[in-house]
Amino acid sequence: MSEKRKILICMGTSGIAAGATGVARLFEQELGKRNLADGFQIIRTGDRGLFRDVLVDVIEPDGQRTTYEYVKAEDVVPIVEEHLIEGNPYAKRLAGKSYHDFFKSQMRIVLKNCGEIDPEDIEAYVMHDGYSALRKAVQDDSAQIVKTVTDSGLRGRGGAGFLTGMKWKFCREAAGDQKYIVCNADEGDPGAFMDRSVLEGDPHAVIEGMAIAGFAVGASRGVVYCRAEYPLAVKRLQKAIDQSREKGFLGKSVCGSPFEFDISIMQGAGAFVCGEETALLASIEGKRGTPRIKPPFPAQQGLWGKPTVINNVETFANVPHIINHGAEWFASIGTEKSKGTKVFALAGKVKNTGLVEVPMGTTIRELVFGPGGGMLHKKLGLKGVQLGGPSGGCIPAAMADTPIDYESLQSTGAIMGSGGVIIMDEKTCMVDVARYFTGFTVSESCGQCTPCRVGLKRMHEVLTRVVEGEGVPADLEFLGNMGNTICSTSLCGLGQTAPNPVLTTLRYFRDEFDAHVHRRECPAHVCTTLMHYEVIEDMCIKCGACAKVCPAGAVTWERGKTARIDPAKCTRCNACNTACKYMAIR
Amino acid sequence: MSRAMDSILKKYRRAGIDSLIPMLQDVQAEQGYLSKDAVAEIGRHLKVPASKIYGVATFYNQFRFEKLGRYHIQICRGTACHVKGSATLQKVLEQQLGVKAGQTTRDGLFSLEVVACIGACGLAPVISVNGEFHASVKQEEVGKILDVYRRRAESEGGV
Ligand SMILES: Cc1cc2nc3c(=O)[nH]c(=O)nc-3n(C[C@H](O)[C@H](O)[C@H](O)COP(=O)(O)O)c2cc1C
Ligand code: FES
Numbered sequence: 001m002s003e004k005r006k007i008l009i010c011m012g013t014s015g016i017a018a019g020a021t022g023v024a025r026l027f028e029q030e031l032g033k034r035n036l037a038d039g040f041q042i043i044r045t046g047d048r049g050l051f052r053d054v055l056v057d058v059i060e061p062d063g064q065r066t067t068y069e070y071v072k073a074e075d076v077v078p079i080v081e082e083h084l085i086e087g088n089p090y091a092k093r094l095a096g097k098s099y100h101d102f103f104k105s106q107m108r109i110v111l112k113n114c115g116e117i118d119p120e121d122i123e124a125y126v127m128h129d130g131y132s133a134l135r136k137a138v139q140d141d142s143a144q145i146v147k148t149v150t151d152s153g154l155r156g157r158g159g160a161g162f163l164t165g166m167k168w169k170f171c172r173e174a175a176g177d178q179k180y181i182v183c184n185a186d187e188g189d190p191g192a193f194m195d196r197s198v199l200e201g202d203p204h205a206v207i208e209g210m211a212i213a214g215f216a217v218g219a220s221r222g223v224v225y226c227r228a229e230y231p232l233a234v235k236r237l238q239k240a241i242d243q244s245r246e247k248g249f250l251g252k253s254v255c256g257s258p259f260e261f262d263i264s265i266m267q268g269a270g271a272f273v274c275g276e277e278t279a280l281l282a283s284i285e286g287k288r289g290t291p292r293i294k295p296p297f298p299a300q301q302g303l304w305g306k307p308t309v310i311n312n313v314e315t316f317a318n319v320p321h322i323i324n325h326g327a328e329w330f331a332s333i334g335t336e337k338s339k340g341t342k343v344f345a346l347a348g349k350v351k352n353t354g355l356v357e358v359p360m361g362t363t364i365r366e367l368v369f370g371p372g373g374g375m376l377h378k379k380l381g382l383k384g385v386q387l388g389g390p391s392g393g394c395i396p397a398a399m400a401d402t403p404i405d406y407e408s409l410q411s412t413g414a415i416m417g418s419g420g421v422i423i424m425d426e427k428t429c430m431v432d433v434a435r436y437f438t439g440f441t442v443s444e445s446c447g448q449c450t451p452c453r454v455g456l457k458r459m460h461e462v463l464t465r466v467v468e469g470e471g472v473p474a475d476l477e478f479l480g481n482m483g484n485t486i487c488s489t490s491l492c493g494l495g496q497t498a499p500n501p502v503l504t505t506l507r508y509f510r511d512e513f514d515a516h517v518h519r520r521e522c523p524a525h526v527c528t529t530l531m532h533y534e535v536i537e538d539m540c541i542k543c544g545a546c547a548k549v550c551p552a553g554a555v556t557w558e559r560g561k562t563a564r565i566d567p568a569k570c571t572r573c574n575a576c577n578t579a580c581k582y583m584a585i586r
Numbered sequence: 587m588s589r590a591m592d593s594i595l596k597k598y599r600r601a602g603i604d605s606l607i608p609m610l611q612d613v614q615a616e617q618g619y620l621s622k623d624a625v626a627e628i629g630r631h632l633k634v635p636a637s638k639i640y641g642v643a644t645f646y647n648q649f650r651f652e653k654l655g656r657y658h659i660q661i662c663r664g665t666a667c668h669v670k671g672s673a674t675l676q677k678v679l680e681q682q683l684g685v686k687a688g689q690t691t692r693d694g695l696f697s698l699e700v701v702a703c704i705g706a707c708g709l710a711p712v713i714s715v716n717g718e719f720h721a722s723v724k725q726e727e728v729g730k731i732l733d734v735y736r737r738r739a740e741s742e743g744g745v
Contacts, residue, residue: 051708191665269646347666
């Protein structure tokens with residue numbers, strides 16, 4: 001089999017969205033037509049983490065690798081004829097420098113297999129060292145496994161950053177005839193997708209991590225709670241579970257040992273708060289997903305009242321590597337208190353959007369200008385970075401040298417959170433973003449406690465007023481006070497962190513609030529009620545982009561002349577402003 | 587009772603309350619929404635009052651109580667899509683369809699739903715129609731996209 005040349009096609013959610021299924025089928029057809037099918041192995045992988053429409057790799061038996069990006073149906077025949085037959089790479093779609101730069105500055109541990117192996121084939125996982133950690137673990141002393149994980153310094157990747165080994169220890173020591181392992185794959189942050197990619201690209205790693213956890217704490221049942229919006233992840237995970245049961249990695253006798261462990265999947269039903277661990281457990285039990293006060297912690301009283309370890313997808317995916325390579329190896333990566341790597345979902349106004357895995361302690365600037373490839377539009381500079389989604393905060397460009405680790409981020413008012421990173425340029429309005437997140441948490445509040453249910457709603461109303469140009473100076477003070485009150489009085493983590501986006505924006509982007517309130521202006525030209533729809537002469541580069549998109553014929557423009565907007569015809573649809581990359585419309 | 591409903595209840599023959607959410611998901615996958623009859627049926631099956639089932643079902647965003655359109659449009663309002671202008675996109679969609687998010691057009695052709703991050707942030711802003719993704723959608727393209735489905739409905743006939 002190793003003599004075959006390999007063709008790798010990225011088929012995660014976004015690859016499929018860009019047409020990868022058809023491209024893969026065409027490769028099969030075209031190779032078949034030319035009687036070449038036997039010489040090639042077509043491997044359908046998960047996403048590699050970079051959005052380049054359809055990505056195709058050709059790997060020679062000696063390991064030499066050629067990558068194509070943005071592959072369309074019509075490129076398949078030339079790739080087959082020019083490259084596969086004649087041996088000359090097809091220049092038109094060869095991956096460029098930015099593709100290679102994207103991967104150069106990363107350190108891939110969790111994402112090692114994503115985009116490299118066929119996630120629906122357990123053999124491929126096994127060939128890449130898969131299940132060797134589990135095999136090793138079940139021969140070992142379970143207390144030793146807990147110790148290794150503790151010594152490695154692995155902290156939860158779901159947001160709070162609690163020491164994973166400690167959590168396991170508590171659960172191991174808790175009394176109970178039945179214990180559970182729960183994998184949190186709810187990934188509620190509306191700008192994050194690392195857990196999805198891991199489940200789609202390397203589901204066996206999560207299964208292996210859960211089984212090792214089960215052995216370590218003495219649990220025989222595992223549940224993966226996965227977002228319903230991730231149908232492909234659920235499908236692949238289910239397939240992987242079935243395969244590993246068949247191969248004896250799950251079931252009555254894991255790897256031939258007396259240890260019994262099995263996993264089932266529960267699909268969430270779309271509620272952000274169900275990512276909170278106690279709400280998640282309530283949801284598995286078939287109830288409304290409302291959190292409860294801790295303690296007791298799930299490690300003592302979790303699912304059905306039994307001791308339960310609940311960890312994030314990425315946390316589990318790290319475990320096999322720690323068992324295989326040892327605690328010391330893992331602890332040598334990262335910073336003093338934050339060990340290992342972290343996967344980030346990079347999105348927003350940056351050139352390369354996608355998943356990047358870097359050692360803890362990498363700075364925000366390195367992230368944006370390394371794998372991120374810099375800002376999306378040449379003319380629009382970095383204004384800030386939002387980390388941690390609705391519970392996180394906005395850090396200004398001036399603080400871009402902050403290292404990304406749990407403590408440093410916390411001290412800025414943001415959090416590591418799940419790993420969603422949204423890059424914002426000068427054409428992103430910070431007040432609008434703060435309002436956006438508040439709107440999100442208002443609709444996702446479970447409604448149990450008053451500060452969160454009513455307080456956030458009041459904040460959202462005030463922010464709406466500010467964004468629409470009807471804010472008054474007292475509003476800003478109100479937002480600060482109310483935000484702090486909600487943080488300190490809410491029942492669960494949702495309310496306790498929900499004001500963060502507003503509080504950090506108030507702290508670092510006060511001038512933007514002031515502009516909205518005092519001058520009735522949106523410096524980023526985003527808040528449409530504050531727009532005048534006139535062209536700023538000095539900024540206009542006379543490209544005509546605005547005239548082309550105006551549906552009302554309100555923009556007049558001639559080559560080499562500044563555009564002009566006729567207020568009588570303008571319908572304030574904002575199309576021109578969206579099209580303008582130069583902030584020339586105000 | 588419909589045959590589909592029958593087979594779902596069979597699948598969960600000895601089920602307890604922890605099967606409620608999976609059952610609701612199965613019913614919705616089958617019928618597109620949760621009808622009053624279906625909820626009552628599940629209540630009888632699990633021996634739980636319908637009010638309790640509504641209590642659970644309304645808590646979660648996934649469940650719908652209105653029929654879906656023939657083409658179900660999901661507009662992503664995740665963060666990446668938001669900073670790339672999905673708010674305007676939603677407004678334009680609502681205008682052109684004449685319905686608000688969560689509703690179905692009177693001709694039954696389109697229903698509109700707001701979702702948070704469908705995991706294709708690199709393609710932002712994204713809309714998905716019956717699972718087909720449309721990437722980097724500009725507001726002036728919305729009409730064209732809707733027309734594609736209108737024509738498809740016409741050529742396939744019957745609503
Ligand atoms: C509102 C809220 C939402 C959360 N969402 C998630 C989530 O989507 N995924 C996740 O892994 N953890 C989430 N968490 C954190 C979990 O409660 C829990 O701390 C985590 O799953 C523990 O796993 P870890 O130790 O591996 O991080 C959320 C917490 C809160 C308060
Ligand atoms: S934010 Fe829209 S796909 Fe992620």
